[in-house]
Each structure stands twice: as C-alpha cells, then as structure tokens.
Amino acid sequence: MDIYLTEFGSKLKKSGEAFCVINSKGEHFFSINQVECFIIEDKISVTSDALQLAINNDIPIILSDKLGNVIGKVWQYKFGSNAKIRKKQLEFFDTEIGSELGKEWIIKKLKNQIQHLEKLSSRRKITTYAEDIAKMNQLMDKLSTLNGTPSEIRQSLMGYEGNISKIYFRCISDLLPEKWKFKQREHQGAKIPYNIVLNYLYGILYSKVEHALIVAGLDPFIGIFHTDNYNKPSLLFDFIEQFRFLALEQAVTLFTKGTIQQNFFLEKEDKSIVLEATKKRIIVQEFYKTLERSGSLSNKKNYTHKSLIKLEARNLAVSLMNL
DSSP states (O other): OEEEEOSTTOEEEEETTEEEEEETTEEEEEETTTOSEEEEOTTOEEOHHHHHHHHHTTOOEEEEOTTSOEEEEEOOTTTTOOHHHHHHHHHHTTSHHHHHHHHHHHHHHHHHHHHHHHHHHHHHTOOTTHHHHHHHHHHHHHHHTOOSOHHHHHHHHHHHHHHHHHHHHHHHHHHSOGGGOOSSOOOTTOOSHHHHHHHHHHHHHHHHHHHHHHHTTOOTTOOSSOTTSTTSOHHHHHHGGGGHHHHHHHHHHHHHTTOOOGGGEEEOTTSOEEEOHHHHHHHHHHHHHHHTSEEEETTEEEEEHHHHHHHHHHHHHHHHHTO
16 A cells, blocks of 8 residues: 655654554554555655665655655665666657657547546436537547657647647536536646646656656656656656546546535635645545556556556566567
C-alpha cells in the first residue's frame, strides 16, 4: 500500500524493522512488506533511520505540495541508472516510429474520454450527447491520419486533442450536480471544486507513473511531444496520457455519488482554495480502490490498474533495449 502523510505535525520514524507513523490519532505501525511508497506533504518530519529503512528496502519517499504535485523524491540511487535506455530514448523518440508511439498514447486517452461519455450516457439512458460524441469521433479520425516527426505533427496533434477535450469537459460539467458545474478547465491555482479534485487526483497519478518509469530504467525527462518544456519530465507527460482516464472517471464518480461535499474545500487568506487535509484521505482512499481494481490495457487482462502502469513502463524499456 501507499501511505499518505498529510496531517500537520505528523512524524515518520523507524520502530525495530518497521515504520511508525505518529499523528493526532496515535501511533500506527507498518511492516516493510506492507508499504510500497510514502507520500508526504510539508510540515511532516521524517527521521534519518526511517529514511535508511525505506532506501534499503526500495521504498520511495515522495514529497508533494498541497495540490498533490511531486516536488521531490528519496529513493535508491540505482533507480534509473541504465544509460543504454537513455541513449535509446534519445535515438528512438525523435523518429517517425517514436512519434507514432506518442500519438498512440494520446489516442488512447481521447478514446477513453469518448468511452467515458458513452458509458455515462448509457447509464442515465440519455441521448443528449450523441452529437458531441460523433464530433469527437470525427476529430479522432483526422488525428489518426497524422504522420511525420514529432516536430511536424505536434502542433496539429495538440490542436485536435484540445478540441476533443473541450467537448469532453463541457459534457462532464453538464452531467455534474448543479452546484458542481464548471465553465472551464483550470490547472495551477484552480478555484473550481471539480478542477481542484481532478488536479489532486492527477498529482497522485503522476507520482505513481513517474516512479514506474524510473524503476524501469527510463528517464522521465526524455520525451516525445513535450520536449519543449524545459526542466519538465517530458516522458512522464507523454506516457501518462493513456492512464488519465483513471483520474477523470474517479473525479466524476466522487461528485456524482455525493462523496465530495462543500466542507472538502478551504479558502486561505490569499483567497486560494485548497482541499481540507482530512478530506484528502477520503479522496486518496477512493482512488486507491480504483488503482487496485482489475483493468485491461493493450489486451492485457487480470491486472490491477496499478500493475498495468508498471507493466507498460517495463514493456517500453524492454522495447527500447531490443532496438
């Protein structure tokens, strides 16, 4: 399991050959076999012996901000040390074949958005979005015919992706309960509840995907379509596209089933809106249930979604090594 430490003043320490988390509810003990990862926010203390226990047992400790964005990591230095894979990334990703791979990941994301709308429409027995879904499919057809190097197709690809996503989010807003509807997608500094929750879910997903890439020996900073982002994990932004549906579907479920309430959100002195710390745990728990459910990707069934992320990262690394 992944352990999230978000409560102000909490502490992570070593107890024998186990971890001990101390917070307002007391002491909680976890064996090294129980923990896959620690994700901690600011104002949390970690002892050096707990760090060493985690490092010695290949358990990463990830530092995140209050939005769930990763700002730092502690793990074994051997992770991501395969220079041959990095060289292959540089050689392979800037070719037509690499471009096709990046396009394939984005197409998977957009297909999942269409399927999500179709599923929601079917469940509610409504046909309101048939025209929107048809428009999205038309754009998908055009997107699928793009070819060339990453630099040649990037602009067109992002344009089609943006138009399809605009339709998707407009429909999602319409499907949400009245008080949770929104007019636009916000990223950093979001003030709309749906966007705040989705960004937080993305933050969790980013940490899982990036860890899978690094453990597989891949360099998250050598990507395909996001290569213009200086000092950004370009491969992470490319590779995560095929898994974004996990956060997108979870966000809708949390709002439509009434899990999210107004008391989940706090307004700070600077007028920014953040998730209340104890409510984050509810969101995390629900999302981890989703990650532990079985899913299918590339015709691979009977894997949890979390395992599929690791599997696809390993498959990418193996494919590069075999080139």
